Amino acid sequence: MDKHILKFAPELHKNYLLFILNGKLPNMSSMETNRSVLMYFALAGLDILNEIDNISDERKKSIIEWIYSLQVVNEKELVSGFQGSTALNTKENEGQDSPYKWAHIANTYSCLTSLIILGDDLSRVNRQAIIKSMKTLQLPNGSFKGAKDGVEDDMRFVFCAACISHILDDWSGMDVDLMVDFILKSISYDGGIGQGPDLESHCGSTFCAVASLALSKNLHKLTKAQLHALRRWLLSRFDAGFNGRPNKPIDTCYSFWTGGALKILGAYQFIEDDKNNQFVLMTQDRYGGFSKWINSIPDPMHTYFGLAGLSLMNFEGVEQDVLRAECYAAST
Amino acid sequence: MHGRIKVRTTEEQKALKHKEQQKKLTAYRMGMQQILSTRKEDNYDPVSLDICTQLLSVNPDIYTLWNYRKEAILIEIEKRSVKLLMVYIAVRKNEIDGEDNIIKFLENEFRLTEQCLLANPKSYGSWHHRYWVLMNHPKPNWENEFSLCTKYSRMDDRNFHVWDFRRLLINKIGITLSEELQFSTERLNANFSNYSSWHYRSTLRNLDRESVGTELILIQNAVFTDPADSSAWFYLRWVLSNPTVTKDRRQELLDAFGQLEELEPDCKWVIMAKCWLTGSLVLSDKDYIDRRVQFYKQLAKLDPMRKGQYEDYLKAAELNASHVEDQKS
Numbered sequence: 001m002d003k004h005i006l007k008f009a010p011e012l013h014k015n016y017l018l019f020i021l022n023g024k025l026p027n028m029s030s031m032e033t034n035r036s037v038l039m040y041f042a043l044a045g046l047d048i049l050n051e052i053d054n055i056s057d058e059r060k061k062s063i064i065e066w067i068y069s070l071q072v073v074n075e076k077e078l079v080s081g082f083q084g085s086t087a088l089n090t091k092e093n094e095g096q097d098s099p100y101k102w103a104h105i106a107n108t109y110s111c112l113t114s115l116i117i118l119g120d121d122l123s124r125v126n127r128q129a130i131i132k133s134m135k136t137l138q139l140p141n142g143s144f145k146g147a148k149d150g151v152e153d154d155m156r157f158v159f160c161a162a163c164i165s166h167i168l169d170d171w172s173g174m175d176v177d178l179m180v181d182f183i184l185k186s187i188s189y190d191g192g193i194g195q196g197p198d199l200e201s202h203c204g205s206t207f208c209a210v211a212s213l214a215l216s217k218n219l220h221k222l223t224k225a226q227l228h229a230l231r232r233w234l235l236s237r238f239d240a241g242f243n244g245r246p247n248k249p250i251d252t253c254y255s256f257w258t259g260g261a262l263k264i265l266g267a268y269q270f271i272e273d274d275k276n277n278q279f280v281l282m283t284q285d286r287y288g289g290f291s292k293w294i295n296s297i298p299d300p301m302h303t304y305f306g307l308a309g310l311s312l313m314n315f316e317g318v319e320q321d322v323l324r325a326e327c328y329a330a331s332t
Numbered sequence: 333m334h335g336r337i338k339v340r341t342t343e344e345q346k347a348l349k350h351k352e353q354q355k356k357l358t359a360y361r362m363g364m365q366q367i368l369s370t371r372k373e374d375n376y377d378p379v380s381l382d383i384c385t386q387l388l389s390v391n392p393d394i395y396t397l398w399n400y401r402k403e404a405i406l407i408e409i410e411k412r413s414v415k416l417l418m419v420y421i422a423v424r425k426n427e428i429d430g431e432d433n434i435i436k437f438l439e440n441e442f443r444l445t446e447q448c449l450l451a452n453p454k455s456y457g458s459w460h461h462r463y464w465v466l467m468n469h470p471k472p473n474w475e476n477e478f479s480l481c482t483k484y485s486r487m488d489d490r491n492f493h494v495w496d497f498r499r500l501l502i503n504k505i506g507i508t509l510s511e512e513l514q515f516s517t518e519r520l521n522a523n524f525s526n527y528s529s530w531h532y533r534s535t536l537r538n539l540d541r542e543s544v545g546t547e548l549i550l551i552q553n554a555v556f557t558d559p560a561d562s563s564a565w566f567y568l569r570w571v572l573s574n575p576t577v578t579k580d581r582r583q584e585l586l587d588a589f590g591q592l593e594e595l596e597p598d599c600k601w602v603i604m605a606k607c608w609l610t611g612s613l614v615l616s617d618k619d620y621i622d623r624r625v626q627f628y629k630q631l632a633k634l635d636p637m638r639k640g641q642y643e644d645y646l647k648a649a650e651l652n653a654s655h656v657e658d659q660k661s
Binding site: 031088092114150152188191195198199201202229233236240247269270271275291322 | 363368371393395396399400460464490492496499525527531559569636637640641649
């Protein structure tokens with residue numbers, strides 16, 4: 001194996017992420033309406049590399065302005081929050097409420113976290129409007145849908161809601177007990193957690209569930225048996241790298257999802273993780289960025305989660321314990 | 333975006349690709365503008381709907397476009413019912429005609445979603461829209477949807493969208509539990525390592541004494557066929573948590589796994605299963621505790637990636653062992 005490939009190359013990743021941040025999005029047009037999520041991956045990745053301060057104040061300001069241009073405040077339809085891009089904003093509907101000019105919970109999450117990373121004080125965020133609108137996104141079973149209409153509901157958006165509540169330090173936008181109930185009901189026969197009740201366990205939804213419990217200070221609602229089963233299932237995902245479900249191939253991003261869930265539960269130290277950083281490094285691209293598997297094309301998501309995964313391993317050159325930024329590691 | 337393999341392209345190919353992308357971009361921008369500017373509350377522009385179809389075929393993840401379609405569908409349904417109401421008073425037979433027209437109209441939606449799903453079988457928007465259309469359809473053909481499910485599960489039997497869709501369908505069709513169980517058993521017998529199949533099975537019913545027996549037979553078939561695959565073992569762990577599992581049953585399984593261990597001495601799952609089986613036995617029995625201590629030591633050797641976990645369990649087990657000693661003395 002070429003030793004050069006296994007050496008961590010933070011400079012290259014910084015360049016890749018700056019490339020993304022500056023809007024050069026090769027082959028990613030399908031992500032247009034979720035542009036803010038890509039921005040978040042880029043900024044969060046740069047943050048882990050301690051490169052945010054190397055972005056000029058001017059540039060930071062222009063990004064912050066762009067983010068605020070995505071804010072929607074619409075008390076009538078209760079669709080306040082942030083959009084993912086200006087794709088649905090036209091000359092005609094500029095500066096006014098308009099059909100489909102809605103927030104999407106994932107974009108609200110990405111925009112808020114991006115603002116914080118850029119050092120903004122959130123003073124221009126209409127917190128009340130966001131919380132009020134977010135309340136309408138919670139379903140009777142405790143789950144969250146992504147937006148007002150026509151969108152699915154699942155654990156990903158529960159996590160977004162929990163993060164938004166944590167960031168704004170305001171939990172009145174949700175019925176917390178109901179959310180906890182939804183999470184507990186989504187625990188599957190094998191101890192893992194699915195996107196909702198009866199659905200297959202998946203490390204993405206498991207991380208979202210565990211993190212939401214931690215953020216809302218409800219980890220203790222897991223019984224000892226549930227905790228053990230969860231641990232067992234998560235630890236079984238490890239096979240040099242992590243997979244997201246049994247019998248699926250290992251994938252860089254699960255170094256964060258699965259690793260992160262284990263960290264929150266205080267069980268990360270149970271894996272022998274030397275090999276994990278090696279696997280992640282094997283998906284490192286020679287021009288920067290990380291990809292899902294070895295010899296695949298890198299993308300912003302796997303780049304960020306690859307870096308985040310490395311940070312969980314106390315890897316040199318990377319900001320430690322990224323979960324400080326993502327959410328609390330309330331392991332007790 | 334995910335997992336695309338690298339392919340070299342020449343400068344010429346790159347330039348051509350860029351040109352194509354620019355064309356697509358222009359078309360996309362103009363399309364979106366057209367759709368948003370012609371949106372009205374009580375009417376929709378068929379040209380816009382057409383453009384919407386084209387855009388979705390390329391990018392099924394813009395859920396706004398699916399919403400636009402839903403609005404158009406509701407307007408169509410509303411129009412037909414108003415028409416129907418007026419015509420019904422005059423001539424009854426038109427009721428059927430009106431319904432046929434809506435059915436024809438909705439065929440487009442089925443065609444479009446199927447096209448989008450072929451390109452991207454994991455598009456939340458496409459699955460969501462298809463189900464929504466079925467729910468608003470005057471005569472939904474649920475059986476047809478079942479065949480679609482089967483087709484997609486053959487393409488990727490781990491695609492949870494397909495399994496979830498199936499779950500929604502069986503409630504509508506009125507498929508019996510025994511039919512679904514049979515389906516589940518067939519799938520598993522064809523491939524014991526299909527984890528999604530085992531999961532699906534776990535959601536079909538609550539187990540009682542009799543069904544626990546059936547499940548244990550299925551599990552034993554699976555683990556004897558492929559002891560290294562985790563799927564059946566996780567399922568076993570769940571079945572063992574059922575209160576109707578007797579001590580005798582556990583002993584039977586211990587014996588069976590003893591045999592399996594002789595065939596597969598390096599299989600960690602067998603040892604783990606023995607842990608599970610001896611776990612609920614009376615803790616004050618030192619013999620069983622000692623055995624557990626041995627199991628954990630074995631596991632730490634057989635499964636070094638999770639050594640830390642077993643050492644953690646070992647500590648607890650040894651602590652228990654010393655308590656028992658103290659109690660006896």
